[in-house]
Amino acid sequence: MTTPSFEASPTTDTATKVTALRTADDSGLVATPLPEPRLSWSLTGDRPGVLQHAYEVQVAADRSFTGAVSSGEVESGAVTDHPWPAGPLGSREVRHWRVRVRTDVGWTQWSQPARVEAALLDAGDWTARPVHVPSDRGRTSPGPVPLLRREFDLPAEPVSARLYVTSLGVHRTGVNGRPVSGELLEPGWTSYPNRLLYATYDVTGLLSPGRNALSAAVGDGWYRGHLTWHKNRDVYGDTSALLAQLEVTLADGGTVTVVTDDRWRGGYGGLLAADLYDGCARDLRQEPHGWRLPGFDDRDWERAAVLPLPAGLTQRAHPPVRVVQVIRPELSTLPDGTIAVDAGENVTGVLRLRADGPAGGTVTVRHAEVLDDDGRLLTGILRGARATDEYTLSGGTAELEPEFTFHGFRHAEIDASPGVTVEHVEVAVMAGDLRRIGEFHCSDDRVNALYANVVRSQRGNFLAVPTDCPQRDERLGWTGDIMAFAPTACATFDSRSFLDSWLTDLGIEQRPDGAVPLVIPDVDLGELPPMDLPFAGTTAGWGDAATVVPTALFDAYGHRSLLGRHYATMRAWVDFTAGRLDDDGTWSGNAQLGDWLDPAAPPEDPARATTDSAYVATAFVAHSARLLADAARELGRSDDAERYAELHRRTAEAAWRKWGGHARTTQTGCALALEFGIAPAAERAAVGESLAALVRANDGRIATGFLGTPFVLPALSGSGHTAEAYRLLLNTECPGWLYQVERGATTMWERWDAIRPDGTIDTEKAGTMLSFNHYAYGAVAAWLYGSVAGLRATSPGYRTIEIAPRPGSALTSASASIATPYGTVSVAWSVRGDTLTVDAELPPGTTGRFLPPEGLHSAQPVTGLGSGRHRLVLRG
Incomplete structure (x- = not known):
């Protein structure tokens, strides 16, 4: 029986409003595929310190709410992922729902109603x-x-x-x-x-x-x-x-x-x-x-x-692909009459043209990311992708735009036959139309350019599925790439429903034994790079997308139902890896891709990294076991929580016993030891110092591949080596993030050294595996949000927030904001002399804590932060 509405409870919090009613369907379509939609909302108001303690949802057939079904008063401080209180929707059925909440002051007014219509459900x-x-x-x-x-x-x-x-x-x-x-x-x-x-x-x-x-x-x-x-x-x-x-x-x-x-x-x-x-x-x-x-x-x-x-x-429950930006490119004419197009940035999309000419006249458009030494399109690295659009005119003026295709490019060449004039050119940028939720800025324009490159790479590769690249004959949903990038993806764009859909396919394509294919959707890849051992069709770090991506989504958006929906997939993957452990508790029985594209790996064999791939694989077994244990705890599965926590402990001990010495010799080895809980507590400080020493010895150059890069900066700052973390970030020599920026990168590169210091492109060693739009190394942006700006969630969905800026190097200011499920949280800091000023704003329904940088203190001790605006002034 449905609990009746508490109509007798008067409105006593008139300063707080319930807004932004939404379901888990982000499609923007007129109907939803969810017969029992999960419900979320936000709170607005200027009163500081607002907290939600309970809510009531009503569902009715019309906006009068006559005869409404009520959830009754439900004790909860969360504004996300609440159950539908009425009976399931039938196909084509329309319902209306509204919410009010009880805050620390009392009940709010009812929200404006939201409409929900069911699609064809059967x-x-x-x-x-x-x-x-x-x-x-x-x-x-x-x-x-x-x-x-x-x-x-x-x-x-x-x-x-x-x-x-x-x-x-x-x-x-x-x-x-x-x-x-x-x-x-x-x-x-x-x-x-x-x-x-x-x-x-x-x-x-x-x-x-x-x-x-x-x-x-x-x-x-x-x-x-x-x-x-x-x-x-x-x-x-x-x-x-x-x-x-x-x-x-x-x-x-x-x-x-x-x-x-x-x-x-x-x-x-x-x-x-x-x-x-x-x-x-x-x-x-x-x-x-x-x-x-x-x-x-x-x-x-x-x-x-x-x-x-x-x-x-x-x-479909996630946003569609649309034209999300239109760019007017720079045009020039080459000596042979070809029109050269420079979009100014590497994009995913198409060229729109207006041309005039006789019937039978032709226009040909070719695309590439970069130019060769002669200033013409470098198309060899596109491999089998022609990336060419061709038009034959019917006479007169025509608007030309390709259909059912897309290209990854910055540069294009337009060839027109005699008598044909190209009158207008524009770039239509295509992407999944995900809502931008994250922003970052600092006093170093090179870092700002790096962050912008991360944003462009995510936008250009979140097209139908999270792809590795948008330009060559690949464009596949590689699991390892999104495993590395998921936390950044979830802070920069609202990626919840997009990645939820992709994870649904991952669960469908998962093998009966729990193995996860390298790409989702799963297609036959044929020959892979040479391996020293028989390849098992799955590999550590890549298959771990099954645990890492759901965890990233839960941390960012707080949807416990999503975690529950993918739990079986998470567990099947961990059980698969646990079943491949040797008698000594390590995973060394099949070939691995390892720390792919470690800059020290031979160009022709990017899997041959400096960090032992068996150590990396075993570390990821421990990591995923711990993530699964945390998920089980969230879902109330106490037996699983204990079981997989024990698997993490045993595997971490085995990895350290076998590779503890080796791990301290590489940046990836140290980073995984610290971030995955491999290093024993008594040795963590020494491992952190080893990592910092490796960075110093390498003059601040990065030495990690796809699997180590997401963790190296957090490992440094987490072990107290902020100076070395900034040295790694701000290094301009090859390999390094700012090396790419100073070579003109506008998106993230697949290889650290895709362009040599002299400006030439290394196609001889790299061959055709050379993409200039790969987001994996863009995982750095998660550290920009969380450590440079100092903005991170300490509970799912940002219900509790930590403000912990870590100024360093020559940076004099930084700021970040994220539109969380509760509202926008922001932090901005600046340094003047020995004074650090921090401005933070927390949305209603959230609380925070402030952790000052070491050696700085506030005149007024700071304990907790409530919703609203805060200014903190600290001195050494």
């Missing part, structure tokens, strides 16, 4: 079936993009219309010639045999009484286009297809449903090819004029063929 709700153009089936190379259309009549004015749509491939769907959204590359990339995402759009305003047309172009995308450096095709199927269901309610009370079936017609147009790696080719002379509008003559088109309903249909 397979039985779909009367539509996927349809395709029969002549397109079995195509083994990029070819004409299929077009599909259907006309229908509406006998009265539409008052409500929902379009549920997805595709096998990527689609661009329209109603009466107008696009249903600005979203790109829908439905993204998932484990297609098990999970296919769809979107729900409100298309009421696109319809009218009388004749209407529903249409779509369906490109190959990830479903059947090229994948991996082997450029395999048809990985998931040998035809693209559209699945659409339009449900319309009319003013006279009638309904009309239009579904994809064999009444649809299919043909081809001017889009002659579209591939994610290769680009697109379009001949405007072949465009069937008006094919998206009612009245088009499609009698010569083919009758569509029907496919079975795909498994795992669910609505």
Whole structure:
């Protein structure tokens, strides 16, 4: 029985308001896939020290809340991830909900209501079936993009219309010639045999009484286009297809449903090819004029063929890919007449052009991240990706933009045939449209440039899945890259639903024995770099994304339900690694990628790092066991918590017993020993000093690869060696973060030394594994937030916060802010002489503590911080 609402409780906290009501669905779509949405909100108000002690949620069929179902008074100080108090939503059902909270003063007023509408929640709700153009089936190379259309009549004015749509491939769907959204590359990339995402759009305003047309172009995308450096095709199927269901309610009370079936017609147009790696080719002379509008003559088109309903249909719950920025690039003309384009920064996206010329005139656009020694595009490192868009004009002025593709580039070259003039060029930057939540700035512009590079690399690689790179014939969801970067990702952009979706596929693709594939979604990688031992198909650090990414999400956003949803995957991975431990308690039985791209590793064998890969693997077993134990404790699984805490202890002891001496000889070895709890408590100080000594001996140059880099700066500052941490950060010699900045980097590089000190590009040693947009080394930004600025969460979702700035080197100021689930928390500090001034602001519902730098103290002792603004002045 539902507890009744406490209407007798008067409003006594009039200064605090409940705002920003939201569910765990961040799609921005009109409907949600969640029958029992998890509920969150925020508090606003100027009164300092606001704390939530309890809440009440009401759910009703309309905004009057007559007959509302209530959660009753629920004791909780959290504003995130609360259960739906009413019965589950049925497909298409609409409900309204509102919240009030009891603070330290009393009850607030009710929030403004929020609306929630359910999508199609059951397979039985779909009367539509996927349809395709029969002549397109079995195509083994990029070819004409299929077009599909259907006309229908509406006998009265539409008052409500929902379009549920997805595709096998990527689609661009329209109603009466107008696009249903600005979203790109829908439905993204998932484990297609098990999970296919769809979107729900409100298309009421696109319809009218009388004749209407529903249409779509369906490109190959990830479903059947090229994948991996082997450029395999048809990985998931040998035809693209559209699945659409339009449900319309009319003013006279009638309904009309239009579904994809064999009444649809299919043909081809001017889009002659579209591939994610290769680009697109379009001949405007072949465009069937008006094919998206009612009245088009499609009698010569083919009758569509029907496919079975795909498994795992669910609505997308994370933000889509969109154009998130438009840049006006710098243009110049090369001696041969080619137009050279410089976007000013390395981006993921496409070029938009306006060109004028005769019918049959051509425009060709090629892309690259960097230029060669002759100032032309360096395309060899793109390997098999052509990254080329081609257009043939129909005569006159035309707006040109590729479809169903994207490129990673800073530079481009535009070749136009005689008589063709390119009149306008702009760069459309594409990315998953995640909300930016983090900011960082300091007094050193080089560090600011480094931070901006991190942001660009995340934006450019969070496209459908978290990829390694956006430019060459790869663009895969490598688990090791996101394992390294997840904490930074979660502080810079709101990555919760995006990575939650990716983790869902990780759980689906996880092997029965618990092994985690190297890339998610899992595709055949074929040959990998040479290994000295048989490769087991998974590797430490990469598979540990199964534990690290859910932990990062929980720490950043406080959603315990998310942790519970991925707990089985976390446990299966840890059990897999535990089952591979030798009799001495270490993992040395199969090949590892290890501290990949350690700068001392041979360029031709990036897995041969200076830190023993078996030590690294064993350390990660201990690390994931500890993360799993913490998750089990959060979820009330006390037996598991004890079991995996014991696994951490045993494995850490075994690793230290076997490799304690070796670990102290490398930066990665020391960092993992400190951050993973490998070094015994009595030896931690000595290990910290060993790490600091290694940094000093190496003149501040970094000596870590993908697995060591995220932990080396936290290990230094955590062991009291702030000076050495800053020396590592601010080093401008190769290898180092600022070395890349001073060489003109605008995104993070895959290799520390991708460009030599003399400015040339090392393609001889590195070969074609040379990306200039890889976010893994951008893990440094987590330390910028947490140690330089001094802003970090001490409980999930930033309910409690630590303000602990650590000024160092020549920095005279730094600031950071993060839009947390509770609101924006910020800190800014500046140094003048021997005085450190710290300004901090905490949002309502949170508390904090201030930890001053060593040797500084405040005239007024600081104990705890409540919500509101604080200024702290410290002197030595």
